[in-house]
Every structure is written in C-alpha cells, then in structure tokens.
Amino acid sequence: MSSSDNRDPRFAGGAEKPRVAFWNDPEKRGYLFQIVLFLLVGYLVYMAGYNAVDNLQKQKIASGFGFWNNTAGFDIGQRLISYETTSTYGRAFWVGLLNTLLVAVVGIFFATILGFAIGVARLSKNFLVNKLATIYVELIRNTPLLLQLLFWYNAVLKALPDVKESLALPGGAFLNTRGLFFPEPVPGDKFEAVMWILAAGLVGYFAFGRWAKKRQAATGQQSPVLWVGLGLIVGLPLLAFFALGMPLSFNFPDLGRFNIRGGVQIYPEFVALTLGLVIYTAAFIAEAVRAGIQAVSKGQTEASYALGLRPGPTLNLVVIPQAMRVIIPPLTSQYLNLTKNSSLAVAIGYPDLVQVFAGTVLNQTGQAVEVIAITMAVYLTISLVTSLGMNWYNARKALIER
Amino acid sequence: MKKVLMSVAVGAAVVMAAGAASAQTLNQVKTRGELQCGSNTGLAGFGQPDAQGNWSGLDVDLCRAISAAIFNDPKKVKFVPLSSKDRFTALQSGEVDLLSRNTTWTMSRDTSLGLEFGPVNYYDGQGFMVRKKLKIASAMELSGASVCSQQGTTTELNLADYFRANKLKYEPVIFATSDETIKAYDAGRCDVFTTDASGLYAERLKLTNPDDHIVLPEIISKEPLGPAWRHGDNQWGDIIKWTHYAMINAEELGVTSKNVDEMLKSANPEIKRLLGAEGKFGEAIGLTNDWAYRIIKHVGNYGESFERNVGAGSRLKIARGVNALWSKGGLQYAPPVR
Known part of the structure; x- marks a missing residue:
C-alpha cells in the first residue's frame, strides 16, 4: 500500500512514484x-x-426483555405446541413463530407446484390453456394481496355450512365454518416398527434409483424404477402394518354442543391464508418459470430432437436444467415474499408471529421497541436462511464449465 | 443488518419525537390551532363518523368539549381513528394529544405504558352475545364454543380468565379490528362475540339480523373507560379531567346547553364559579375563565351527551345504570369547582 517503495512494473523505469499529500491521493482519501x-x-x-x-x-415506559418470562394470560387458537393461558410471553412467541413457519412451508410447497404448472401452461400451444394461464397471471398479479386474502377468507367462510349442518365427508371427516375436521391417528405400540420399515424402504428406493441410473449410463438399459419404488415405499410398510395387526387407531371427531370435538382440525383462517398466498405467489413464480424456459435457446431443443429424444425427455433433460439457472434467483425472491407476506395474516385472524407477538404481546406489555425489534430480527433470520439454502441450490445448478 | 439498524434508527426517531412532545401539550394544541383526538375506528354511540365524515359519540363529545374550552369552537378537532392495537403507540409517540376511545383504565396501562388516566366517562363491563337459536341463557353454558374477540384489548385477557376460572373450554378467534371481528361472527365463524357490554349493543346494529342475537346477562369484568394522556404533562391532564368534571357538575347543577345563558345570571355560587362569573378557576388550568361555559354551550352537560349518543335519544338505548349521577344512585361523581 505504501507509495514510497512501490514496485509496480509500470513504474519500472526507475522513476519513483511522486510523493503526494494524502488528501490528493484518491486511495487514501477514499479510506478517510x-x-x-x-x-x-x-x-x-x-x-x-x-x-x-x-x-x-x-416517560416511565417499561423497557428491557424481562417480560419474556411473564405470564401471558391470553389464549391462542391454532397452536402446534402446547400452550395454556398461564404460559409465558416467550411461549406465545414460539407458538406464533411456528404458525408463521407452517404457513410459509406449506405455502412455498404449493406455490412452487402451481407456479411451475401455470408457467409451463403460459407457453402451451393450446390456445385455451395459454389464454387461461395469461388471464390468471394478469388478474392475480395486478390486485393487492390483502384484498385477495379478505376475499378468500370471506369466500371460504361463506361457502362452508354451519356447525349443525356439518358436511360429513367419507372416512369420518367433517367440514363446516369452523374448519376441516378429520380423524386423528393414534399410533399403537408396534407402529414404530412400521415407520422404521418405511424409512428402510425409502433408503432402498434411493439406492435402487442410483444403481438404475448408473446401469442405464453404462449399458443403456432401463430398469422398472417406478414399480420397485412403489413396492419398497408403499407395499413393504403396508405388509408390515397388516402383519403387526394394524397397530393404529383413530380419534374420530364428533359433534359437540357447539363445535366438533376431537380429531385434527384445520382452521379456515389457515386455509384462507395459505390459499391466498399460494395463488398470489404462484402468479409471480409462473412468470419466472416462463422467462426461464424462454431463455433457453430454440437450438437446444432442435439439437435434442436431432439426437432422437422425444419431447418429454427433451423438456426434462435439456430445457428445464438450463432454465433452472435463470429461474432460481427470482424464485428465491418469491419464497422470501411469501414468507414476509404471511404477516398479513393479522387481517383474517390467523395467529401468526405478527398477530400473536407483534400484536397481542406488544399490546399487553406495551414494549413496542423490543417486540418489534425481535419480530424484525426473526423475519430477517428466516429470510437469510431461505436465501442461503436457495443460493446453495443455485450454486449446484449453476453452469459448470469444463 | 442494515434493515435492523434502520428500524432502530426509525424507532428511536419516533421515541425522540415523543420526548419532545411530552410536555406542554396545551401550547402545541394552541399553536397548531387544532386538537388531535385519538378516537375509535367506528363504534356507534362512542366514536363514529357519519356519511359526511362528521364524528359523533360520547368519547367524541369529550374531545369536542376540550376543543370548546380551548378555542371556543367544538369543531377544531381532528379525529385520528386508531385500532385497539395501535392506540397506545400513537399516544406515546405524540401522534395524538389524547386518547378518547373507550379505553379501559388498568394498573399496568397506568404504570408501565407512560400514560395517565383519570376520570371515567363510562363505567362498563365485558359481556357476551350469542345467537338466539342456540338457546343459551347463561355464559356458563358456553363450554366448547368459538369466541370472536378483538386484539390488544382487556377483553382478550378477561375472556381467558373467565373461561379458565370456570373450567370451560373455548377456541379464541382474534382479529385486529372490531369490524373484522363482528363480520367473522356474522359469517358464523364463532358462536360467541365478546366485548364491553356497551360495545355489544353498538356492534349488534352492524349484524345482518340484529334481532337474531341476544346479550347474555353475565358481566365478567370491570371496565372503567376514560380518556388517557401522556405521563408527565400535568397541566394537560388537569384540562382533560376538569373538562369531564365540568360536564358532570353542570348536570348536577341543572345547567344545560339550552339554559346556560340564563344560568349565567344565577345567584347560586356553585353555578357562578362553574361558569366563570366568580373566581379565576379557568386561568388556573391555562384557559379562560369562561371555559366551562364554552363546554356546556357548545357540547352540553354529561347527561345531555349521554342521552344524545348512547341513551334514550340514540339507537343504542342504553339505560344510565351505573353511569347515573352519584345523587341518583350511579357512580358519576365530580369534585366541586372551588
């Protein structure tokens, strides 16, 4: 860095770099x-x-994080972990966070599937499919998400029957304004064995898949991966299940005085929020997918056809892998958006992190600065972890030049 | 990281502004030429704008009375609608000069939020509303019910306490605003709608068929509702307190908006002191001596405001009950102007 003994070859003529005052040296000035x-x-x-x-x-406003272990004193409807009125504010935070993560994970899963389907449909040669996909994207992308959420919540609620007139579904499930109720599986003693066999089946399936791929690469012969897989993942555990005497019972929901009692309940707030987020985000993902596919030059497809590949394998083996490189970065943004947009849950009464923690807890404790700081830090962490994962995936899919 | 820093800086800026605003609210209001009143987003009888944007209600009248006392004009008020969740932050940060939006006075709010409470302009209690077709006569029969309630309220906590104390099960469904709450109840999401009893009567008017619903007899909590202001500005607190007390005293002395001009000539020394014909009580709180005359002339006494907004002269038709004057068996009592 020092200028006196600069051995830069450009000054090799013997002439030393002129000594200048540090405020005239752009580099030093930059540091300053x-x-x-x-x-x-x-x-x-x-x-x-x-x-x-x-x-x-x-102003005598309480501050600090001492409230964390105080008794909350309020209740939360949907919770993935046990929570009582006498639980702490800290516990309420975890309940809210898990509810947020649940919506984010379920939402991302379905938004990806729907988004890819719509994106491919937009490039379809079928006039009807193509136009329907275009209408979907333009309609959903150009209206505010909050309005859509309110629409879905009201649409979901209005469409459902009253508790007394619950719709009985096959298999002991009920559907009404309070949500979808279905039998809760209660595993018996030997059920663990079935789960182990399922795990073993999955491992076996992956091992067979790898072997089959290698075999195809070496000899060109294909193996019945689908059938072997079905046998290992579905057949084997089912066989074990029956052999062990069906070690699984169900806790069936039934109609109480007001609500359905027992069973597993899916709340209408959760359904409306997930539905709204999935439909909204899928429109953006569809555009990213369309852009990605169109970014792969036509020559690639033609070359693939020239090699004798059919349209299916061409899309799977040639176009999609190359399109993924273009799709993943905008896809990451959409995943982050979906997670952050889930905070609109408060409008439709879904107890997510913002509703429970930045809403009720903030209000009961009055500690706005602390609560908002924690909430923002949590969203930042979730977003950074998501990006990290997607960047890793992107690096794997990136063009590796040989 | 940048996001966090920004948020801290923005949050701090808000708090800094609040620091500057904590003293001398009266001077600020006078310079601004208008009172900023934190009001309900829309609760019939207490604070609600009509189709033309004119606010009316019991809580609204208190702000109008303060405006009348300061400016001799009840219309120099800007109503800032606040949800239950946002109200305290708005007051703390100096966005509004006072809250007058059916806010329950509790110990934690009084002592740890940097707020000050004083007079109670409506004594209330929490109740339940259910559909008639459920054929329920008491809240004790509500085990297993879904309950719609609003976020950031004492309601949410009383509800949990009541069901816990009586060993009843329930499913809370919590919304950010009262409008969303009542809509969800109307749509059948919940069996029960709960809020302060006065609110139940007001919100019932928003339902598709108000007559299909009944309010259960149980009142499960004490809800002293009143204005709140920032801790540390005692002069401003005095003005709010005495505006309410002036309205109570006026009712007790029989001074109304209609007879206030004749009452100016009254020989009764209590009336003389109240209306500023004798003594310099108004100057002591930083106003003019005819402060109470202005309040009663423009807004009326407490009884008039009550009847007009929530009582017999309104759609709510709530009886005076505990909100009658102390001399008539109620709890409304004001220290004398002396």
Whole structure:
C-alpha cells in the first residue's frame, strides 16, 4: 500500500512514484471518507439508541426483555405446541413463530407446484390453456394481496355450512365454518416398527434409483424404477402394518354442543391464508418459470430432437436444467415474499408471529421497541436462511464449465 | 443488518419525537390551532363518523368539549381513528394529544405504558352475545364454543380468565379490528362475540339480523373507560379531567346547553364559579375563565351527551345504570369547582 517503495512494473523505469499529500491521493482519501462515514453512522445509531432508552425512562415506559418470562394470560387458537393461558410471553412467541413457519412451508410447497404448472401452461400451444394461464397471471398479479386474502377468507367462510349442518365427508371427516375436521391417528405400540420399515424402504428406493441410473449410463438399459419404488415405499410398510395387526387407531371427531370435538382440525383462517398466498405467489413464480424456459435457446431443443429424444425427455433433460439457472434467483425472491407476506395474516385472524407477538404481546406489555425489534430480527433470520439454502441450490445448478 | 439498524434508527426517531412532545401539550394544541383526538375506528354511540365524515359519540363529545374550552369552537378537532392495537403507540409517540376511545383504565396501562388516566366517562363491563337459536341463557353454558374477540384489548385477557376460572373450554378467534371481528361472527365463524357490554349493543346494529342475537346477562369484568394522556404533562391532564368534571357538575347543577345563558345570571355560587362569573378557576388550568361555559354551550352537560349518543335519544338505548349521577344512585361523581 505504501507509495514510497512501490514496485509496480509500470513504474519500472526507475522513476519513483511522486510523493503526494494524502488528501490528493484518491486511495487514501477514499479510506478517510469511509472512516468518517462509519463514525458518523455509528454515532447516529448510538445516539438514537441512547435517546430511545433515555426517553422511555423519562416517560416511565417499561423497557428491557424481562417480560419474556411473564405470564401471558391470553389464549391462542391454532397452536402446534402446547400452550395454556398461564404460559409465558416467550411461549406465545414460539407458538406464533411456528404458525408463521407452517404457513410459509406449506405455502412455498404449493406455490412452487402451481407456479411451475401455470408457467409451463403460459407457453402451451393450446390456445385455451395459454389464454387461461395469461388471464390468471394478469388478474392475480395486478390486485393487492390483502384484498385477495379478505376475499378468500370471506369466500371460504361463506361457502362452508354451519356447525349443525356439518358436511360429513367419507372416512369420518367433517367440514363446516369452523374448519376441516378429520380423524386423528393414534399410533399403537408396534407402529414404530412400521415407520422404521418405511424409512428402510425409502433408503432402498434411493439406492435402487442410483444403481438404475448408473446401469442405464453404462449399458443403456432401463430398469422398472417406478414399480420397485412403489413396492419398497408403499407395499413393504403396508405388509408390515397388516402383519403387526394394524397397530393404529383413530380419534374420530364428533359433534359437540357447539363445535366438533376431537380429531385434527384445520382452521379456515389457515386455509384462507395459505390459499391466498399460494395463488398470489404462484402468479409471480409462473412468470419466472416462463422467462426461464424462454431463455433457453430454440437450438437446444432442435439439437435434442436431432439426437432422437422425444419431447418429454427433451423438456426434462435439456430445457428445464438450463432454465433452472435463470429461474432460481427470482424464485428465491418469491419464497422470501411469501414468507414476509404471511404477516398479513393479522387481517383474517390467523395467529401468526405478527398477530400473536407483534400484536397481542406488544399490546399487553406495551414494549413496542423490543417486540418489534425481535419480530424484525426473526423475519430477517428466516429470510437469510431461505436465501442461503436457495443460493446453495443455485450454486449446484449453476453452469459448470469444463 | 442494515434493515435492523434502520428500524432502530426509525424507532428511536419516533421515541425522540415523543420526548419532545411530552410536555406542554396545551401550547402545541394552541399553536397548531387544532386538537388531535385519538378516537375509535367506528363504534356507534362512542366514536363514529357519519356519511359526511362528521364524528359523533360520547368519547367524541369529550374531545369536542376540550376543543370548546380551548378555542371556543367544538369543531377544531381532528379525529385520528386508531385500532385497539395501535392506540397506545400513537399516544406515546405524540401522534395524538389524547386518547378518547373507550379505553379501559388498568394498573399496568397506568404504570408501565407512560400514560395517565383519570376520570371515567363510562363505567362498563365485558359481556357476551350469542345467537338466539342456540338457546343459551347463561355464559356458563358456553363450554366448547368459538369466541370472536378483538386484539390488544382487556377483553382478550378477561375472556381467558373467565373461561379458565370456570373450567370451560373455548377456541379464541382474534382479529385486529372490531369490524373484522363482528363480520367473522356474522359469517358464523364463532358462536360467541365478546366485548364491553356497551360495545355489544353498538356492534349488534352492524349484524345482518340484529334481532337474531341476544346479550347474555353475565358481566365478567370491570371496565372503567376514560380518556388517557401522556405521563408527565400535568397541566394537560388537569384540562382533560376538569373538562369531564365540568360536564358532570353542570348536570348536577341543572345547567344545560339550552339554559346556560340564563344560568349565567344565577345567584347560586356553585353555578357562578362553574361558569366563570366568580373566581379565576379557568386561568388556573391555562384557559379562560369562561371555559366551562364554552363546554356546556357548545357540547352540553354529561347527561345531555349521554342521552344524545348512547341513551334514550340514540339507537343504542342504553339505560344510565351505573353511569347515573352519584345523587341518583350511579357512580358519576365530580369534585366541586372551588
């Protein structure tokens, strides 16, 4: 870095780099500005924090994170972990966070499937399919998500029958305004063995798949992967299940005075939120998929046909792998959007992180600064972890030049 | 990281603004030429705008009375509709000068939110509303019910307490605003709708068939509703307190918006002091001596406001009950102007 003993070949003529005052040296000046900016921003942040704490104290507003272990005193409808009125605010936070993650994971799963289907449909040569997909994308993409969520919630509620007139579905399930109720499986003692056999079947399936691929690469002969897979994953565990005397019972829902009692309940709020998010995000994913497929040059398809591949394998083996490179980065953004948009749950009464923690907990404790900071940190963490995973996947799918 | 820093900076900026706003609210209101009143997003009888955007209600009248006392004009009020969830943050950050939106006075709100409470302009309690066709006579029969309620309210906590204490099971469905809550109840998402009893009567009017629903007899909590202001500004607190007390005292002394001009000539020393004909009580709280005259002239006394907004003269038809004057068996009582 020092200028006096610069051995840069460009100055090899023997002439030393002229000594200049540091404020005339762009590199050093750059550092100076960076340091000044850093100090300035640091000071601003410090002062903002200091002021906030000072003012909170002056106004006698409670601060700190002591509330975390206090008794919450309110109830939450949908919860994935046990939660009582006497649980702590900390516990309420986890209930909310898990509800957010549930919507995010389920939403991402279905949005991806629907998005890919619509994206491919937009490129279809069939006039009707093509136009329907276009209408879907344009309609959904150009209306606000909040309105769509309210629409789905009201549509879901209005379409469902009253509790007393519950729709009885085959297999002991019920559908009404309180949600979808279905029998809760209660595993018996020997059920664990069935699960182990299923796990073994899955391992066997993957091993066979790899072997079959290798065999095809070496000899060109195909193996019946589908049938062997079905046998290993479905047939084997079923056989074990019956051999062990069906070690699984069901807790059937039945009609109580007000609500259905027992069984597993899927809340209409969850359905409406997931539905809204899936349909909205799928429209954007569809556009990313269409862009990705169109980015693969026509020559690739023609070359593939010239080699004798049929349209199916051409799409699977030639077009999609190349399109994925273009699709993944915008897809990541859509996954992040879906997760963050799930915070609109508060409008339709779904107890997600924002509703439970940044809503009720904030209001009962009055500690807005702490609660909002935690909530933002959580969303940031979820988003960063999602991006990390997608970036890793993107790196795997990236063009590896040989 | 940048996001977090930004949020802290923005949050801190809000808090800094609040610090500056904590003292001398009266001066700010006078300079601004208008009172900023944190009001309900729409609760019939208490605070609701009509089709032309004119606000009316019992809580609205308190803000109008304060505006009348300061500006001699009840219309210099800007109503800021706030959800239950956002109200305290809006007051803390200085967005509004006071909250007058059926807010329950509780110890934790009084002591840890940096707020101050004082007079109670409506004594309320939480109740339940159900469909008539369920044929329920008491809240004790509600085990297993779904209950719609609003977020960020004492309602949410009382509900949990009541069901826990009586060993009843229930499923809470919680919404951010009262409108969404009542809509979900109307759509059949819940068996029970719960809020303060006064709110039940007001919200029932929004249902498709109000007559298909009944309010259960149980009142499960104490809900003293009143205005709230920022901790530390005692002068502003005095103005809010005495505006309410002036309206109560006026009712007790029989001073109404119609007879207030004749009452100015009254020989009764209590009336003379109230209306500013004797003494300098108004100047002591930073206003003019005819402050109470202005309030009663423009808005009326407490009884008039009650009848007009929630009582016999309104759609709600709520009886005075515990909100009658102390001399008539109720709880409304004001210290004397002396």
